[in-house]
Amino acid sequence: RYSFTQEEWEQSSGGIKRFKQSIPKKFQEAWNAKEFMAKAYNKDGEELTTESTRRGIMFRIEFPNYSSGNFVGTGIFSLSFQFDENAPVEKEENETPKPDTPKPDTKPENPKEETPKKDDKTSSSTIEKPTPSDTEANDALLPAHVEVYWHGEKVVDDNYNLDEVKKHRGQLIFKGIKVPAKMKGHNKREDFTVVIKNSKGEDLPYTKLDTPYSKSHARIHIELKKRYPEWTPMRIDYVWSYEEDPTETKPSTGDESSVDDLLPSHAEVFWHGEKLVEKDISKEQIQAAKGRLTYDVSIPGKKKRNFTSDYSVVVKNQKGKELPQNHVAWNPDKKSSLIVNLKNPHPQWGKMNLTFIWKYEEDTENTTPEDPKKEEESNPVEKPKEDTEPSYIKTFYGESKIVHYNYTVKVKVTWDSKAKKILKVEDNDTFSGSNSVFWDNVRRSSMPALTGKNRDTVDDIDAVAGCTFSRNALVEAVRKAIPEE
Known part of the structure; x- marks a missing residue:
């Protein structure tokens, strides 16, 4: 049996809790069988609507129609029990109203609140109204x-x-x-x-x-x-x-010059001293990618070894001054790449980096045999191959700009003008900047799907999750490339 004051409910914002309440151990079986229930009454002895629930070790009694000066909603009285052999048993008191007791015609002017006994461990004493101090x-x-x-x-x-x-x-x-x-x-x-x-x-x-x-x-x-x-x-x-701070986004001429000195203008990558990459980078490219540029680079297959120690990198700004950087080889999902991180962050974009994704090509050069005669025997003179590509196989180019992400999709389309269908779609050096991840997904999944399509059916390919702009731009670029015949 518990008694509460209005102040106690106000202070708890409609949520009163009592933890580790000691009750006789004989009630543990009833608790395990979910036989506990609760009844509640207001100060006038009227029974209140309640809902009893169990959540783990907690027994919750909810009052759906609760409201007070600082809370409106469901009032909750939460209990947790500990079962003790020597816990006192609460005695039934006659003055406690029961649900079957008919409501009196007249209410007492000064209804008495039930006062728990001082030696009753299971009863909660009412909280005294706090003093001003x-x-x-x-x-x-x-x-x-x-x-x-x-x-x-x-x-x-x-x-x-x-x-x-x-x-x-x-x-x-x-x-x-x-x-x-x-x-x-x-x-x-x-x-x-x-x-x-x-x-x-x-x-x-x-x-x-x-x-x-x-x-x-x-x-x-x-x-x-x-x-x-x-x-x-x-x-x-x-x-x-x-x-963004408007005063920072438009610096003075001197400030702009110092910021531009942080930007990479030229990059070279060496693999065991052999130059693999030499890139000139424009300010417009950096701005479009917000300092994070990605390049697809074709390199000989014999250079498949991809460890950080294999590479040396030089990055310079527009004045030819070398920029401090560190680089790391990266091989996620068997896709080799080299990430070059510039140490000096940009004031607007933060960290800047260059990512080179390697595309390995098989080395088709013939090795020189030791014996020239063997070379003649093993490599008989071949007749020059005739051009087997018929005249109706044509190549066209198309572009489509993605305004939202400020880059242009460029494609090369091999077209069968006799059968009126696409034979192959290839990327024509699209610079996707910071959107490279999405463009790579579309390039790998959607380009092969365009084989066999014609001008009217290029849009009949599957969508690519999260790559709607890139996928639609690819379709539009291919459609523009195909001639109207």
Whole structure:
């Protein structure tokens, strides 16, 4: 049997809990058989509508029609039990109203609330109304003002209403906090300092300042040291929303020049001293890819060994000055590549890198035999091959721009003008920039599917999950390439 006051429900926002309540062990069998039930009455002795549920070790009594000054919804009284041989047994009291007792015609003017016995361990004593001094002491635990600094720069300066803090029971989560874009990629615990004060201006200590990792957003998580009565530890979370600073996106001429000095303009890759790649990179290409460029490079098959130690790399800016970098060989899903990471980040895009995806070609060069006579015997003079490609096999080229991602799909189409069908579709050096992953998926899955199609049926190929723009641009480029016959 439990009794409660209105203040107790108000303070708990409609959720009262009692843990490890000692009851006689003889009731354990009934608990296991799910035979527990509950009845509840208001202060006037009227039975209330309740729903009893079990969740693990918890017994919950829900009041669907509960409402108070600061909460409207379902009130919940939660219990957990421990079964003891010597636990006292609650005696039935005659004055406790029963559900079958008819409701009296008149209500007593001053109905008496049931008062639990002092020596009754299972009864919960009513919570006394806190004195003003207690309330003031508890309110001094609540955060009223928070400042967050990133490398000494203030990014949060907010005041919080104590009623709102109480409403959320100290669990404060603020999303979409606008912060400078330069903070992107620099969201570690050591990047931040925090100041928390109560309504009196006193500092509140915190035990934890963390930056949980997430692919979708960056945030900081703060846990306060002192706990408000009956609450879980209070916390404050800020989820960042990075925004560009107009004064930074359009720097002065001098600043723009210094930023351009960070950009790669020329790259060379050597494999055991032999040059594999020599690329000139334009500023427009870097801007389109936001500092992350990807290239498909064909190299001899004899260079299939792909370890970081096999390579040396030189990257220079527009002034010919070498840029610091580190490179790593990467072999995911048997797809060899080399990633070159530039050490100096861009103020807007953060880290920059160049990725070279290797496409190995078989070496078709003939080795020179030791004996020239054997060469003649083993390699008899062959008659020149006739051009076996008939005149109706033609090659056409098409393009389609993806405005949303600022790159153009370029294709080479081998066309059978006699049968009016596609024989082959190839990539014609499409520069997809930061969208290379999606374009590679489309190129591998959709290009082979276009074989045998004609101008009217090129769209009859399967969609590629997450690559709608690239897939549609490929279809449009092929359609433009095929002549209207």
